[in-house]
Amino acid sequence: MPGNQATQERSWHVDDSQRVGSWRELGSHFGTAAVLAGGVLIGAVNIYLAASLLPTAVADIGGERLYAWNATVFLTAQVVATMLVSRTLSRYGNVSSYLIGFGVFAVGSAVCAASPAMPVLLVGRGAQGLGAGLLTGLGFALIYSALPRHLWVRGTALISAMFGLGNFVGPALGGLFAQFGSWRLAFVVLAVASGVMAVFVPRVLPRSGRDGEHPAEVPLSALVLVVGAAGALSVAGILANKVLMVAFIALALMLVMAFVVTERRSRVRVLPRQTYRAGSALRWVYLTIVFLAAGVAVEIFLPLFGQRMGGLPPVAAGFFGAALSLGWSASQVVSSSARRQRTVRRLRVAGPALLAAGLAMLALLQQRDAPLLLVLAWLPVLLLAGTGIGLAMPHLSVAAMSSTPDKVEGEKAAAAIATVLTMATAFGAAVAGLLVNLGGPAMLNSARYLLLGFAALSALGVATALRADHLARLTERRRESGAEAGDHERHR
Template identity: 65%
Template sequence: MTSTDDAVEAASWRELLGPRHLGSALVLAGGVLVGAINIYLASSLLPTAVADIGGAGFYAWNMTFYLVAMVIATMLVSRVLARWGNVGAYLMGFGVFVAGSLACAVSPAMPVLLAGRGVQGLGAGLLSGLGFAVIHSALPRRLWTRGNALMSAMYGVGNFAGPALGGLFAQFGSWRLAFVAMAVIGAVCAGIVPRVVPRGERGGGRTPVPVVSLVLVTAATVAVSLAGVLPGTVAMAAGVAVALLLVGGFVAHERRSGRRVFPRTTYTAGSALKWVYLTIGLLTFGVAVETFVPLFAQRLGGLPPVTAGLLGAAVSLGWSLTQLGSASAAGGRAVRRLCVLGPLVLALGFLAQGLLLRDAAPGWLMLVWAPVLVVAGSGIGLAYPHLSVAAMSSTSDPAEGRQAAAAIATVTSLSIAFGTAVAGVLLNAGGASMLTSARYVLFGFALVCAVGAVTARAANRRAGAETR
């Protein structure tokens, strides 16, 4: 057996990005990246698009259509893989994404644009889930942590690049070209798939689709997405409550059903997997703060839109940079500590940011905001890649392993949707005072994300019990 140090040395970034694995790594990361970019890309383009094709009344549905479709697709990844194999599944994902992007690019009216966004979301969700599921066969186990770190970093890069690219194209009035550019990127990635992605094994193509689970999670995603745009705090809170009830119904159904989205291990007594998923969800829940940071920066600090938008991406920047380093952590004790530390750092970062908020904030104080938000985001990066590997390694059964890996994308997408809605509720609860609203959001998120330390400790205890 190799020592821990030898394993770490062998599992280097140089090996992952070397000639043998570079192609696979690029496809895995690229699929996650195009999905992440398009979460916020259209938000920057919509004002220009509305001026061109109308449909201002449908403005708020842009994110809803995309996220709902994305969550649905992530839940079907393991079945698409079983039916079509790695290469076929990836070609399908990129093909659907390209078709949706082109539909958006040629949209003559807002309903067509929204339909295109839905198709885009299906492709993006499939690609995001495939990235985590295909890593089983595309990379050796010693590279799983770094592969997961690279892919999850793409969420952070996408959250940064999406608004920036959208704003750039909108600045020149070329909103349609932004979608064309995304279609070209998707087509290029699809072109290299057959040459670099292992085909994998097919089988289980007749596995029944978990219709009831899909309906419940879709309804929960719709409810929570609508909650984020409903007028009034009471209506928004009611939307979130309905979504939580639907998620509860989903869990109850999955526990007793033979047609599951999550692997059977999730619901086994004493299993660590459910705690791993909860911790991932609580970490990515915090990403939703980024949607509102630009608003706080403009209203409280008087920053111009471009600068405020860049500040809003500080959480994702911290997430992306930190996990590229945290992936090098070796040894069970170090990894367990990072999984608990991550949610605490995220929560403390939001708490500190809330304490730094001021009306008419001076320039020097605004400069402090950026590193504080980067530190907050670093909490996600500390834990996310290790939690992803924990989910992938939760079972020795290959089919369940792919299902467990694909579910990481489902949890991430669903948590971002929930976080956005809850942030909207907290924002409205502050009333006319932007300072109060901003503090409600940041302090509220600090409390929620801190719970992740508790779930991470539970995951560590269960995992320790399983190995004894």
């Protein structure tokens, strides 16, 4: 009955806004949560570990000309894999999909460890990217399908915090192995860790049904456009010529626009169809995630600023790069406890506002030959900026998952979070490189261009979050009106 359906949709929405499970309750799903978080963590650690190890690897096997392509190959493969999550799940189910992800990542790590030359290392990095992208997308998708609805925000906070944790563990491990010239052993450790995680998958992960006869189709056109955009961004990030850098960023933006047009017209999509419906809040939720995630790109240059303008040793400067991630990871633990819908909406808006304010404040604190006290003042400001990401991110992710009661579309919306995050990171890195180059050669100008530029981008997230909030309220009112009309019609 129409009335019953409307009533169900209304109760579905109210449950989401009022009930939030505890961390202790998430502990009752410890095995599932550990696999989901472990899959994201191993990919996050790999990003920073590889960056620390590559100079040592180049000194051993050569290939300096191909050095910058390590990140390009990894990123492109990661984007491709996040877009194939829905098809992999529908064809192989939860357990086999995770085994594929861990297996591909382990093989890629082993290839890296055994590489006799840089081209072989690039093949290994590509396999690592495929595995990491699949594991990241599966993490968000299985929060939707393997955890109870009231634990979604806790699960999202947990796996999102793994990105920040990877920023600590990755450079520390990479620096340790590089110090002793054991870069191959580091990749062996990654392969072993992936294999150990895979052993636990069949034991702890709930099995799901699979549709081998009718698996989700591959959106080839969209896939090609996104790969092209990711590649253009990666190339832009390694170019020194400003004109060429702007040209490649513009090319990437055009390819993204072409992707959106293709998605709107296509029957087979990467993003859920709700994204392109008039009046839908989902597109604005994804855009807010983009502006928040892109802000993390400033981490790339913070150690450089700490060394050049603050006179810090490399180890100490590295912690400044990790401060943003620390604020992000820690604040999610607190933010995920929010229960009232009004509080959740405020957090979604406050997050990008706090990030923008923190980055703008940090820009004002930049100074040549900065005294130690001023440099130390950067830390609380960075923690404040990172807190903005952590306050909003879990609730934005849950908003995306909750955008539709349809299970297939909901799973696609959850998996798409990983694609959005990966693309936002790529855009952020390219724009960061452009802003630093525009401010050069003066380091102070580069720092201010970077921080103020990303403060402006983060401020756009406030506008998109407010728009998403407005549309969500309109949708809620329509559901309630429809439910009341249905009840009235049924009792006539």
